Every structure is written in C-alpha cells, then in structure tokens.
Amino acid sequence: MANVLLVGMGAVGSIAAYTLQRNGSVVSVVARSAYDILTNEGFNLESCDYGNILNYKPNFVFKSISDAMKSKGPFDYIVITTKNIPDIQPVENLIAPAFTKNTSIVLLENGIGIERSMFKTFPDSIVISGVTLIGTTLYGKIVKHFSQDIVSFGPFINPNIEKGLQIEKAKEFTKLYSNEKNKIEYNENVKYFRWRKLIFNGAVNTTCAITGVDSGRLDMFGGMHEVSVPAMKEIVEIAKADGVELPNDIINFMVRLDDGEYAPPSMLIDVRRNQYTEYKVLLGNALEIAREYGIKTPTCDILYHLCKVIQMRIMESHGKFVLPEKRPLIDENYQIQFKE
Structure with missing residues (x-):
C-alpha cells in the first residue's frame, strides 16, 4: 500500500487523489482554501470515469506540507498537480519539507523542462513525468469531470542515479494509478509527450490568454x-x-483540437479570474531551450513578453509590489521591489 502526498487539490488533483485512493493507496492532500470543505463536507465528483461520487474526502487533509510530513510522512510519492508558477512559488521549495531520499516526485503538471529545477534542488531524486489529457473543472465543491483521464507516465532520467531504479519507480506508479476506468500508459519517451502537448499550450493557450478569446473564436x-x-x-x-x-x-x-467547441484554455480562465498563469513553464522554458540551440523564435518571443506583462499586472493587483505614485525616469534605473 503506497503512502502518497498530493499537492494541488484542484480539478485535476481531485481526480488524481480519488483515483489513487480508489486503487488502494493512502492519500494525504495539502489544501488551504478548500481545507474546511474537504474536512467537513468533501467534494462532489461528477465523473465520466467513476460516476457521481458524493462527499469525497481524501484519507487525510492538511493545511501545510510540514503538517502532512509530521503526521503521515515519510511518503513514497509526492504527486504535484498544483499550477506550476515558478515566478510566484517554486514547486521544489514548496515540497522540500516532505522530501526524503526514498521519496519519488511525480510531476502531473504542464510544461517543458520542469524537471530541471527539481534535479537542481534534489540532485539524487527520482522524478516522474505525468502528461495528462483530461477535461475537468472545479466549481466550489463540485468537480465536473467530462472527458476520460488519459495519462502517460515515464521517468525524467536523472544522470546522478541508476537508470533502472528510475524506470522501476515510474512503472510502479503507473500501476498504482491504472484501473479499468481510466487510460494510463507507461512510456519512457517523456520529452515527446511534453513537446507534443506544448504545441497547443505554448501557442494557442498563450494567444487566447493575451487576446481574451477562447480557441474557437x-x-x-x-x-x-x-x-x-x-x-x-x-x-x-x-x-x-x-x-x-x-x-x-x-x-x-x-x-482542430477543439472543433465544435468554444473552449477557453487554462491560461485564459486564469486571466479571467485574475489568477497567476503558467506562462513560464508553457513558453519561457521552451525559449530557454531555443536559446541553447540557437533557434530564432520571433512570434513566441512576443507572446512570452506579452504574457509576462499580464502576469505583472496580476501580481500588482495581488499586492506583490507597489509602484511609486510618479513614474520613474529611465535614467533613475528603478527596479521593482517584490514583497515576500
């Protein structure tokens, strides 16, 4: 029986937590805004895979990583389904209190190159990639899951440790997550699946967020x-x-992915809600890789910088920094001071 810590109890995380728990794992989750709901009432899942599940509660719910580790750690796996926003809260810093040398990290998140910061912070870690294709939303305490949970798992190969062990752990987690309802596969070609998904996320998701229209429009x-x-x-x-x-x-x-639908991608939904976006992992990391290989990216560069402006606007509205009343002159070399 695997002992799992899941971080990010949103729409995707809720289905992941239920799936792992249904399959026999002991699931602890970290939830801040939804802590009271999950401890008192639970979520209602309206799932195309599992049917209607009333008042679903994970095995254990905690307000912080530290509390989870003290009470139920150490964990076999830390599954991360939270939004990946390194300019706001780096994921590796978030999970550090719960990481041990025997803990495998599962990145069930979007983006390319997201393993780099993990290996930098945890040089001897096993990090598993999970690329998911799922349609699910969270409204209050209701999770609407409307398209099958399809995930490809595989290891991000860490050159510091034995490859076979990393493959073994990735295959083990694939089995933990698989059942007769979802569609799960093990595939070592991690980069292929991440680049494939990035074609949409890096180009369409970002453009929709900037223009304020869904993919159909x-x-x-x-x-x-x-x-x-x-x-x-x-x-x-x-x-x-x-x-x-x-x-x-x-x-x-x-x-043609969303043909027949006026589908708002995730970044557009974030912008409409005045929430932080994943523009750095959906486009910024790809552009860093482009610079390494000398690839010219004029269109993506513009998209990236416009997304950065939007992110800064959202940060200012959330009080991450305060601008001076009078706009500084260019020769003053003013630098924005971010609050902790």
Missing part, C-alpha cells in the same frame, strides 16, 4: 492562423533541436 477571428500557427512552427523547430521529431500533421491536429 481565436480560429474564427483569424488569430489562430496568423499568430498561433507561426508560434507552433517555432515550437516544432525547438523540439526538433531538442531531439524530438513531431509528426507532420501535429499543427493541423492542434488547430
């Missing part, structure tokens, strides 16, 4: 082909330089 209004498709082509080139050859029809597939 983006297509109908001309932004898909004039902005997102050129960005997709740049991401394909970065992936190729990074050793991943994507299929020839990948761009058309992503353009």
Whole structure:
C-alpha cells in the first residue's frame, strides 16, 4: 500500500487523489482554501470515469506540507498537480519539507523542462513525468469531470542515479494509478509527450490568454492562423533541436483540437479570474531551450513578453509590489521591489 502526498487539490488533483485512493493507496492532500470543505463536507465528483461520487474526502487533509510530513510522512510519492508558477512559488521549495531520499516526485503538471529545477534542488531524486489529457473543472465543491483521464507516465532520467531504479519507480506508479476506468500508459519517451502537448499550450493557450478569446473564436477571428500557427512552427523547430521529431500533421491536429467547441484554455480562465498563469513553464522554458540551440523564435518571443506583462499586472493587483505614485525616469534605473 503506497503512502502518497498530493499537492494541488484542484480539478485535476481531485481526480488524481480519488483515483489513487480508489486503487488502494493512502492519500494525504495539502489544501488551504478548500481545507474546511474537504474536512467537513468533501467534494462532489461528477465523473465520466467513476460516476457521481458524493462527499469525497481524501484519507487525510492538511493545511501545510510540514503538517502532512509530521503526521503521515515519510511518503513514497509526492504527486504535484498544483499550477506550476515558478515566478510566484517554486514547486521544489514548496515540497522540500516532505522530501526524503526514498521519496519519488511525480510531476502531473504542464510544461517543458520542469524537471530541471527539481534535479537542481534534489540532485539524487527520482522524478516522474505525468502528461495528462483530461477535461475537468472545479466549481466550489463540485468537480465536473467530462472527458476520460488519459495519462502517460515515464521517468525524467536523472544522470546522478541508476537508470533502472528510475524506470522501476515510474512503472510502479503507473500501476498504482491504472484501473479499468481510466487510460494510463507507461512510456519512457517523456520529452515527446511534453513537446507534443506544448504545441497547443505554448501557442494557442498563450494567444487566447493575451487576446481574451477562447480557441474557437481565436480560429474564427483569424488569430489562430496568423499568430498561433507561426508560434507552433517555432515550437516544432525547438523540439526538433531538442531531439524530438513531431509528426507532420501535429499543427493541423492542434488547430482542430477543439472543433465544435468554444473552449477557453487554462491560461485564459486564469486571466479571467485574475489568477497567476503558467506562462513560464508553457513558453519561457521552451525559449530557454531555443536559446541553447540557437533557434530564432520571433512570434513566441512576443507572446512570452506579452504574457509576462499580464502576469505583472496580476501580481500588482495581488499586492506583490507597489509602484511609486510618479513614474520613474529611465535614467533613475528603478527596479521593482517584490514583497515576500
């Protein structure tokens, strides 16, 4: 019986927690805003995979990582499903109180290159990639899960430790997460699946967040082909330089992914809610890799900097910094001072 700590009890995290618990793992979750609901009432899951589950509660609920570790640690796995926003709260710093040398980290998150900071902070860690294709939303205490949970798991290979052990742990977690309802696979080609998903997230997700329209309107209004498709082509080139050859029809597939729907991608939803976005892991990390290989990315560069402006606007509204009443002159070399 695996002892699992799950961080990020949102729409994806709720289904992940229920899945692992249903399959026999002991699941502790860290929840701050939803702590009272999860301890008193639980979530109602309206799931295409599992049916209607009333008042679902994880085995244990904690307000902090430290509390979870003191009470139920050490953990076999730390599963991270929280939004990946390193400019606001680096995930590796968040989970540090619960990490041990026998703990494997599962990144059930979006983005490319997200393992780099983990290996830097935890040089001898086993880090497992989980690339999920799932349709799910959380409204209050109701989780609406409307498309099958499909996940590819595989190891981010850490050169500091034995490869076979990393493969073994990734396969073990794949079995822990698999059941007759979902569609789970083990695949060691981690980079392929992450670059493939990034074609949409780095190009369409970002453009929708900037323009304020869903992917259907983006297509109908001309932004898909004039902005997102050129960005997709740049991401394909970065992936190729990074050793991943994507299929020839990948761009058309992503353009037509939401056909028949006016679907707001995750970053657009975040912006509409005035919440922080994952622009750094969805585009910033890809551009860092592009610089390493000397790939030109004019469209993606513009998207990235516009997303950064939006993120700064949201940070200011949340009180992360305060600007002076009078705009500083350029020769004053003013630097924004962020609050802790």
